[in-house]
Amino acid sequence: MFFLTLLLLLLLGSVGLAFFIRPLRKFFPLLLTLFTGLLLVVALFIPAQPFPKLEEEFSMWFDVIAVFSFILGGGNLLRVHLMKIQQKKRDWQYSIVTVTGFVIVLVIGLFKVGSKNWSDPYLAQGTAFKWMYDAVFVPLQATIFSLLAFFVASAAFRAFRAKTREATILLVAAFIILIGRTPVGVWLTSWLPNPLQFFHIPNLSTWILSVPNMAGQRAIMIGIALGIISTSLKMILGIERSWLGGDES
Amino acid sequence: MSELSFADHLALWVGAALTFMIFSFLYKDNPFYKFAEHLFVGVSAAYWMVVGFWTTLIPNGIGKVFPEMVSIFLPNLSDTTPNYYFLIPIILGIMMLTRLFGSIGWISRWPMAIIIGFSAGTNLTRYLQSDFIHQVHSSSVPLVVLENGSFAWMATFSNVVLVFGVIAALLYFFFSLEHKGIIGGASKFGIWILMITFGAAFGYTVMARISLLLGRFEFLQKWLQSFLV
């Protein structure tokens, strides 16, 4: 109980202090980032208590705070669209659709409309929320993503030109993968004799994926890893602080 | 299809109508598409909130501090001892919501600091191990491969392409040296390797997009069968 009181005092006390001393509004969060980040790095190298326990606690806290980001997202959406309706901005009528959809789903989900008991799962058979998920959410999300099939076809026709040597290499690789990952690839070159089996399209496609593609992806992966490591270090050390926002308020 | 209930039929028809509304965008932008698009935004945001509330906030947040309060939702919990330490993430979560109110939005920096610190700390160690050390290790393969004492030319060729491919593609991204002479040649080879990589990625992207469309057509087929067959 002592530690809990101390932690609560530190948390609320630091916020209280920052109310009156404006520079602390950035200083305390930076300190907290430094502490959390370092703790997780140290926990990897020193697997002795209290570090594993602290890592576990912070992971738990992270997961609970993450839920509030869902609420924040919903709240923000509601705020933006209500403002749009109020100010009668362009296409404000559609914002009514967004807000209505949001409110209806929120109400049927939080009140478990259609279930017999409060202890029933929120996605139980017969609930309005499950019906909404299957009838509204699934077709909307799935169809929006499926539109990309049409656009990728259009892009293939209009944009993929063998203008340079590099573009030609890209196109040839894409062709071999596209044919090689379907039964057509098997039929097309199945007549090849044994010594030429490497050129059998599925084999060629597997080779491209597991050798040159692997090399390219590894290089990209190593590059990204170095970028993430340096950005993480900058964040922990407070060099990168754009997440704090521009001004105190 | 006679086993479908009224609710199932309604779901099929609503789903089909929304599917056509989205597809109508392929002809041109129109009010039906805009309606469906805006509905999707609202429904998605609420869906995430509801799921987060029931799956995490109730059992892992409020339920930990006030088990009695959530017993109506989770009547079968054996451990109902309050753990007041969970007050901290709940308070931090509430502080996060101050972002919605401009004048006190700075309070959200405290939970953000934990999120950022946690992500930076874990990413640093995980990417270092999995995406850097392991990748360098996995790319360190023999440049001459012998199988049962004899020279395996194909495996050797593959390993050479792999090792020099990784180095060349990395060199292409390395701008501290001028890309001339050997470095220039290597970075050229690096571009070719990257082009093959992007070609493979394009091929796979096409595959993925077509698959998603197939899913929608399969749904429409089911909808048609519900009243035609």
Add this chain to the structure above:
Amino acid sequence: MKFDTTFWMKLSQIDRRWIFLVIAITVALPMVLGIDFTAVPAPMVEKVFQTIQRLPAGSKVLISYDYGPSTVPENQPMADALVFHLLSKDCKVYMMAVWATGERQSQYTIDHIVKPSFPNKEYGVDYIDLGFKAGGTGLINMLFTSVKRMYTTDRTGNDIQSFPMMSDIETLKNFDMILSISSGAPGLKEWIQFAGDRGNIPVAGGVTAVQATELFPYYPRQMFGLMAGLQGAAEYESLVIHMYPKFFQHRSALRKMAPQTVAHLAIIAFVIIGNIAYFMTRKK
């Protein structure tokens, strides 16, 4: 020649809606005709199958549903085939989700695969659905040290301690294998980084084709196998059908391979025609 150039010029400026129409027809027609294709398993897919095949009965396997409705055509057949295979091998299956939309998908597997095909398997003894928890990588990190602190209940709200198959599960290290079916982040990549590499736990899974190429570098050292996209799912289905013919009725990816193949050919044709049109008109 003049006629040819005009023709190619017109073709290169064709309204994209004609292209959309061709794609719609090439996908719909083979579907309506109901053509069935077979699939030859790629080494990475074969590896997943063989590794599961070698698991002794009673092995504990965690399968994470890290996707949503948008990628169901690619991901759901993978999850269904894996769960069928695991239960056929008498493994203990632990389902969970790092994505909020994953819960409905594990529910689908239980309703459409587990209950009809394995009526004798008991919930909480042979398989369990832990459901979704928020946090993404934070969740995986948490489960690495304690599963039950996060999952105090299963998906339906019953106390986790009441299930026999949870009695010897404390951390992720207690699982013999982790499988992730994913369509983005957090997904298979994060399972490799935050669980597999960290705890030396065998990790594999299936991903959408978009994600697949960036996961190849983890094979075989960090990820023992991979199903890539619909083709990967179809290959796994064919392996399962070969071993357990009764899975034939549940095949879903294999049914889609015919329209998928025709659509690939249509896209290739588009690229070729587009390039011919480009070179023909460029000459002028």
